[in-house]
Amino acid sequence: MQNIAQPQPVLDQLPNRRPKAACTLGIVGGGQLAKMITQSALQFGCEVVVLERNDHSPAATLARETVIGDWDNPESLLRLGSMVDVVTLENEFVDADSLAALEKFGHRLWPSSATIRLVQDKLLQKQALEKAGLPLPKFKAVSEKNEILEAAKEFGWPLVLKKRRNGYDGKGNFTLRATTDVDEAWRQLGGDSNGLYVEAFCPFTMELAIMITRSQTGEMANYPLVETVQHNHICHVVKAPAIVPAGIAARAVEIARKAVETVGGVGSIGVELFLGRDGQVLVNEMAPRVHNSGHYSIEGCVCSQFENHVRAVMGWPLGSTAMLAPAAVMVNLLGSGKGSGAPQGIDKALAIPGAHIHVYGKSVSVPGRKMGHVTALGKTMEEALGISRRAAELIEFGEVA
Amino acid sequence: MQNIAQPQPVLDQLPNRRPKAACTLGIVGGGQLAKMITQSALQFGCEVVVLERNDHSPAATLARETVIGDWDNPESLLRLGSMVDVVTLENEFVDADSLAALEKFGHRLWPSSATIRLVQDKLLQKQALEKAGLPLPKFKAVSEKNEILEAAKEFGWPLVLKKRRNGYDGKGNFTLRATTDVDEAWRQLGGDSNGLYVEAFCPFTMELAIMITRSQTGEMANYPLVETVQHNHICHVVKAPAIVPAGIAARAVEIARKAVETVGGVGSIGVELFLGRDGQVLVNEMAPRVHNSGHYSIEGCVCSQFENHVRAVMGWPLGSTAMLAPAAVMVNLLGSGKGSGAPQGIDKALAIPGAHIHVYGKSVSVPGRKMGHVTALGKTMEEALGISRRAAELIEFGEVA
Structure with a gap:
């Protein structure tokens, strides 16, 4: 810059203290x-x-x-x-x-205690969604072992016994294939002290998820339908958008929006879905919060699920959920051993062009613990998958066994 | 997820303390x-x-x-x-x-003290760049008023008198149009106590800038050439990429890369340039750090100038500087009055689709102080400019006079 000198701002005349933040x-x-x-x-x-x-x-x-x-x-x-x-x-x-x-x-x-009350108890959640006319696998509360056998008569084997509360990443679920599994399932899930319910096994062809951000006044912004790929019951890979016929994607969005409305969700809310062999879309379960299946949106969408969550809970207008590339893939970085939460190999992974690396900064790595993630965008799903997988393979947490 | 229950990770058996960070x-x-x-x-x-x-x-x-x-x-x-x-x-x-x-x-x-020593004294900086054969406006050290008049004979009027150190946003510069301006310029810039130099006025048609990230081993990743639009000597708008003939952009990139090499810069380094009426590209000055002209890269490029700066100073590989859209525009949010550093109107601005709003969280607003910025991407420059300007106009800092 060239031109006439300007006086310095008169900062010294103003109180110099911690600002009143925007919020x-x-x-x-x-x-x-x-x-x-x-x-x-x-x-x-x-x-x-x-x-x-x-x-x-x-x-x-x-x-x-x-x-x-x-x-x-x-x-x-x-x-x-x-x-x-x-x-x-x-x-x-x-x-x-x-x-x-x-x-x-x-x-x-936000979300309200009423929403949390409804969603945190999966039985209440499913009852509310069923009442709203949403498609779900068949389910039934069970208060004694005998009721599992009754459900088996109605739904057939296999059956999934689940805790009503505090289940995540496959914890709190047990798949029963025959009458002989009932005792072990009941014991493992602590049926005598925990509220349980039983669900018909859904022979899905794909697991799907949608993030929706809902404002305090009921507007909704939905992210694209994504495919979630799990190994050992933990989400490993998220592909956005899910490669499914347009009619199925539209149906899934419609279901997810109605599910979020049903529980009165405010903020970013995740809806996990099953795509059945017959092309039917069923609600698996909801998460009344930002969700692993939406992490790709940080680099993949105009506004991430996190930004839209802040906007919603602050009462600000929601932002665009449009994707910035035809495809985005997120791969979770799981602890491979027990040890430090600092990553090994980040320098090698950063050499992969287009890999966006996130390290959470957890104290401790444990096998299977979510320690970070990698996202890549691509002109095709293959491209995004290739970049994110290659980078993820180079990063390790904890001592390797 | 449905399947057999997994044991909880054995977190309790591990030391629960602040992690050793990646860096x-x-x-x-x-x-x-x-x-x-x-x-x-x-x-x-x-x-x-x-x-x-x-x-x-x-x-x-x-x-x-x-x-x-x-x-x-x-x-x-x-x-x-x-x-x-x-x-x-x-x-x-x-x-x-x-x-x-x-x-x-x-x-x-990083950057090293040698780089900072060279760049922070604009006279030394310009001497080094000149020695490296880079094109600059004519300049000359002045230790007394009389030497300004000698320079005027050589360069012609107008002339720009500048402080060798601590100038920014037009502070530390004085444009002289005739002999009668010399006393006032000398007084305002404190010529008796501050090192000054004089420069030929450059009748530019456009102000340009390039961010370059240079690694510790000398690799360079350059961001696109951008146009910077100033009002009252403060950068108001950055348009990426600058709309100039391809030959000029290539020449500017070549000059900027050589300038960064000349000062041995490591990390993200800004190079400000003038586009002269004759199509000539001249170096205005360098900033050995991340720079206002590169803020658009947060949303506009695969890796931002900030991410690449961290990669460079940590000794990690540099990331892609490719743009994610044909155009990106950044508009600075300047204090319009004296008062709180919290923004007014952010809720209205967030209603403009595609506006990415950044609020810095400064204690105090002062007229002209940089309080935040807005970036928008677009298929065209007009689109990006329209979105970012509309959003920026809705946000205000400090009491308005």
Whole structure:
């Protein structure tokens, strides 16, 4: 620049202190989902306070502050509420009564405690979705072993016995192939103390998912239908968009939107679906939060699921969910051994052009634990898959057995 | 997911403490450039420590820690160095001897103190670039007023008198149109105490800039040539790519790469250029750091200037600088009044589809201060310009006069 000198801004005449942020967001939980929500909030000049059991969670470094406490403790939640403009959460396993107390004391919570109450109990969730006319695998509450055998008569084998609460990544599920499996399933899932239900096994040809962001006034922005590929019950690969006939994709979007409306979700909400052998789309289950199947949207869409979540819970307009490339693939980075949460091989993986590498910054690696992910865009699914897989194979967490 | 239940990861058997991060990066300065470098570092699971004069800088919330101290104090710099793997900086106005002390004590610093020493003194910078055969406006050191008049005989009027150090956003420059301006220019720029030089006025038709990231082993990744539009000597709008004949763009890239090599830059380095009326490309000046003209790359390119800066200073491979759309426009959000650093109107601006809004989180707004920016991509420059301008017009900082 060339021209006449300008006076320096008169900063010294103004109070020099921590700014009043555009907003302060409280997040119940400090894991990788909270970290990625925080990254979006920080872009808008918002600040974040997380509630976690320790001060070294993935989100802790980015957060202005960590409230150390238990998610289910109403006092901890109220302390968080008093420090922020809006509270949201990164997991649905928070006691709904404690969340309701937060609302009772006038704190804004999105999604609401009513939504969390409905979704966190998979039996209540499925009953609500069935009542709304949505297609689901057949299911039935079971309070004693005998009822499993009754369901078998009605649904046939195999059957899936599931915990009503706190199941994720295949934990809390047991597939029964015959009467002889009932005792072991009941024991493993703690049927005498945990609420369980049983579901007809769905012989799906593809597992699908859709992220939807819903605003406080009911507008919805849906991301494309994606295919999720699981190994050992943990999501390994997400392909966006799912390669299915247009009619099926449209039907899946319609179902997912109605499911989110049914539970009154606000924020980014995940809907997992099965594509049956007959081309039927069934709801598997919902996650009332940002979701692993939407991580590709950070690089793959105009606005990520995280940015749209922040917009929704702050009461701001939703952004575009359009994809920036014909295909995007996300591959999870799972701990291969027990050890440090710092990655090995990141320098090699960064040499793969187009690989977007995310490391969550967890303290500790455990086999199968989600430690990071890689996303790649492509003109074709093959291209995106090739890039993301090649990069993911080069990164390792923990000592390798 | 449905299948046999898996045991919980044995997290409880492992030490539960702050992780060893993939890397720890130290940044001298905690402004918006440090904030955006930090956002990229965090994605890789790195942690950041900033050195700033207070604990509420834009980067402070994201950083693991702020070392409160003066940039030019070798003790503060050494304290920062002892806490991190690599030190980098967000501005070039740091005493080069203090930076050299950091290297002397074995700390890694990129760009090096030698690069900073050369670039922070614009006279030395220009002498080095001239020696390397790069095209520049004519310039000359002046140690007394009389030498300005001698330069005027040689270069003609108008002339630009500039401070050798600490000039930015038009501060530290004075355009002289006749002999009668000399006294006022000398007084305003403090010619008796500051090193000054004089430059031939360049009647440019366009101001251009290029970001280049250079690795520690000398590889370079260059971003596209962009046009920068200034008002009142502050960059308001950046258009990527600059709409110029291909031959001019190629020449500009060649010049910028040679300039970065000449100063031995490592990390993301900005090169500002003039496009003369005769189609000649001249170097205006360099910034040995990430630069306002490269902010569009966050959404506009595969890897942003910030991500590539982190890759370069960590010694990792550089990423692709390819654009994700035919056009990207960035519009700065400047303080319109004196007051809070929190934005007004962000909810309205977020309703403009495709507007990516960044708020830096500064304590205080002052007229003309850079408070944030908006980026939009487009199939055409007009589309990107329309979206980013419309959104930017809706956001205001500080009380409006």
